Amino acid sequence: xxxxxxxxxxxxxxxxxxxxxxxxxxxxxxxxxxxxxxxxxxxxxxxxxxxxxxxxxxxxxxxxxxxxxxxxxxxxxxxxxxxxxxxxxxxxxxxxxxxxxxxxxxxxxxxxxxxxxxxxxxxxxxxxxxxxxxxxxxxxxxxxxxxxxxxxxxxxxxxxxxxxxxxxxxxxxxxxxxxxxxxxxxxxxxxxxxxxxxxxxxxxxxxxxxxxxxxxxxxxxxxxxxxxxxxxxxxxxxxxxxxxxxxxxxxxxxxxxxxxxxxxxxxxxxxxxxxxxxxxxxxxxxxxxxxxxxxxxxxxxxxxxxxxxxxxxxxxxxxxxxxxxxxxxxxxxxxxxxxxxxxxxxxxxxxxxxxxxxxxxxxxxxxxxxxxxxxxxxxxxxxxxxxxxxxxxxxxxxxxxxxxxxxxxxxxxxxxxxxxxxxxxxxxxxxxxxxxxxxxxxxxxx
Ligand code: GLV
Ligand code: MN
Ligand code: MN
Numbered sequence: 001x002x003x004x005x006x007x008x009x010x011x012x013x014x015x016x017x018x019x020x021x022x023x024x025x026x027x028x029x030x031x032x033x034x035x036x037x038x039x040x041x042x043x044x045x046x047x048x049x050x051x052x053x054x055x056x057x058x059x060x061x062x063x064x065x066x067x068x069x070x071x072x073x074x075x076x077x078x079x080x081x082x083x084x085x086x087x088x089x090x091x092x093x094x095x096x097x098x099x100x101x102x103x104x105x106x107x108x109x110x111x112x113x114x115x116x117x118x119x120x121x122x123x124x125x126x127x128x129x130x131x132x133x134x135x136x137x138x139x140x141x142x143x144x145x146x147x148x149x150x151x152x153x154x155x156x157x158x159x160x161x162x163x164x165x166x167x168x169x170x171x172x173x174x175x176x177x178x179x180x181x182x183x184x185x186x187x188x189x190x191x192x193x194x195x196x197x198x199x200x201x202x203x204x205x206x207x208x209x210x211x212x213x214x215x216x217x218x219x220x221x222x223x224x225x226x227x228x229x230x231x232x233x234x235x236x237x238x239x240x241x242x243x244x245x246x247x248x249x250x251x252x253x254x255x256x257x258x259x260x261x262x263x264x265x266x267x268x269x270x271x272x273x274x275x276x277x278x279x280x281x282x283x284x285x286x287x288x289x290x291x292x293x294x295x296x297x298x299x300x301x302x303x304x305x306x307x308x309x310x311x312x313x314x315x316x317x318x319x320x321x322x323x324x325x326x327x328x329x330x331x332x333x334x335x336x337x338x339x340x341x342x343x344x345x346x347x348x349x350x351x352x353x354x355x356x357x358x359x360x361x362x363x364x365x366x367x368x369x370x371x372x373x374x375x376x377x378x379x380x381x382x383x384x385x386x387x388x389x390x391x392x393x394x395x396x397x398x399x400x401x402x403x404x405x406x407x408x409x410x411x412x413x414x415x416x417x418x419x420x421x422x423x424x425x426x427x428x429x430x431x432x433x434x435x436x437x438x439x440x441x442x443x444x445x446x
Contacts, residue, residue: 046146047431053138054430057084057122058130068127068421072195073165073176074102074204081122081134085162088141092148094160099221100214101180102164102205108144109157114226116445117159118143118437121166121177121396128167129423131233135411135430137162139231143438154445156226163396170195170204172257172324173363178396182403183217185363191215196308222403227374227444230397231409231437233425237416238389245429246436247387248378249370249408252398254335255328256364260287260346264355266311266319278354280321281309283346287357290345291325298338300329301392324362328392332367368398371405378407381443382436393418409436 043051061069061077071077082104089096089106097105105111120136140160147154164177171193179185191202191212202212234240239247262280288304295302306324325342329335343359350357379386389410397406411425411433 044431045149046142046434047427049142049145050138050430050434051427053088053141054130054134057081057134057138060084061124063127066127066421069124069130070126071122071124071128072126072167072170073123074201074208074210075170078123078165079208082162085122085137089160092141092144094144098210099181099218100211100216101177101218102210102215103177103181103221104162104164106141106160107157108159109154111159111224112157113224115157115159115224116154116441117161117225117228118231118441119159119161119163120230120232121163123165123167123169125167125169125419127421128169128419129233129417129421131411131413131423131425131430132235132418133166133232135233135425135433136231139411139430139434139437142434143441146434146438147442152442152446154441156445157224158441158445159224161228166396168257168363171201172259174257174394175365175396175399176201178399180215181218181222182399184399184402187216225400225404227371228397228400228404228406229374229378229409229437229440229444230395230406231411231433232393232395232397233418233423234410234413235391235393235416235418237413238391239387239410239412240414240416242387242389244387245412245432246382247389247410247412248375248382249397249410250375250388250390251370252365252368252394253328253330253390253392254332254365254367255326255392255394256335256339257362258325258327258339258343259360259362260284260323260325261358261360262287262321262323262346262350262355263358264319264321264353265317267317269315269317272317277317279317280353280355281318283350283353283355283357284321284323286349287323287342287346290349291327291342294338294341294345295327298329298334300327300334300338302327302338302342365394365398368401370397370401370407374405374407377443378409378440381439386436409433409440 060080061071063070085104094106118140121133166175168174193201205212262283264278264280291302303326304323308322309318310320327339346357397408400406412429
């Protein structure tokens with residue numbers, strides 16, 4: 001797989017928020033891509049393992065038309081990814097456990113408190129890329145391999161984790177596995193969420209052989225996590241602009257999802273005078289434009305990336321349009337004001353159009369500042385030169401940060417493109433990420 005070269009794109013997140021003080025170059029403690037032990041022909045052992053794990057996942061849930069991934073929670077593609085995880089755990093003699101929320105764990109050492117946990121997720125957005133999520137899980141397994149190659153015996157248990165349904169592509173709420181585990185979403189509300197076909201999370205779990213009665217906050221499993229470090233492909237152009245392969249996250253912008261229902265009146269496209277229409281598409285379109293303008297003025301982000309239209313006929317004025325707003329901002333007040341202003345604009349426009357507007361909140365994630373002590377430990381373990389930077393992308397690490405010491409490593413994304421089949425990271429940078437993660441695990445677990 002080769003990456004597109006689209007240098008010059010604007011950053012996915014404006015360079016606002018906490019300062020990014022790094023030098024822009026990896027520190028002396030960040031080994032280069034070929035620094036792993038046990039080099040084999042064609043590259044280091046780590047480079048070869050990385051490529052082989054990524055290639056093994058590559059066909060799973062890949063949409064041949066777009067080349068993107070459709071690995072939605074509890075679908076056949078998700079189950080195939082789960083089997084892949086089980087195989088990788090078994091190949092390493094790691095004990096695999098599955099918690100009541102469908103999160104997968106592979107243990108090096110006895111499961112118990114004080115564990116150093118690393119991993120990410122295996123599900124995807126619609127037509128997602130190969131790296132968002134899987135890179136963190138693959139890197140976790142490869143970092144364990146690297147430590148074992150070096151005969152490191154960790155004093156604390158180390159666990160690789162793959163959280164369930166991080167993207168929320170099927171049931172609407174992101175980070176369901178980590179939210180349920182940590183009690184950030186109420187169990188009954190989560191189990192009652194439905195997908196586009198009306199299947200509930202509870203039924204989807206049952207159909208996949210999981211028992212939804214076991215879902216919910218799990219203090220015992222959560223209590224095992226002494227520290228969580230998630231490695232992730234960067235989803236903007238922060239590192240490429242700094243010329244650094246690896247960075248440490250400072251925090252995550254507050255963000256959320258809101259469902260807008262625009263209800264008008266279905267009618268004939270060829271006979272209904274414009275003045276007589278109650279067209280929800282018109283109100284929706286104006287709301288999209290208004291959200292864009294208000295976000296720009298606030299230094300924030302607002303996106304309507306999903307829409308359903310009823311009856312969805314070329315020659316019919318729609319009766320209903322549902323649109324989902326994703327909004328993110330550098331701080332919580334800006335986010336609240338932005339979301340309120342978009343809602344008000346939609347309602348006012350709806351009154352002009354004869355369209356009723358109803359807004360419901362699907363999820364809100366507050367601002368996250370990663371644990372400062374753990375962050376500093378990561379920076380030090382990487383030799384002191386790794387840049388620190390914020391992100392507008394959500395992660396399981398952001399959910400867990402409210403409950404356990406949590407940090408993140410980012411791997412350079414040369415185009416900044418993510419949530420797209422064009423998402424890409426160079427193998428050499430991914431291998432540098434694995435070396436960095438191994439150094440962090442050795443420091444934290446050693
Ligand atoms: C997850 O990738 C998100 O930020 O929506
Ligand atoms: Mn994502
Ligand atoms: Mn992700």
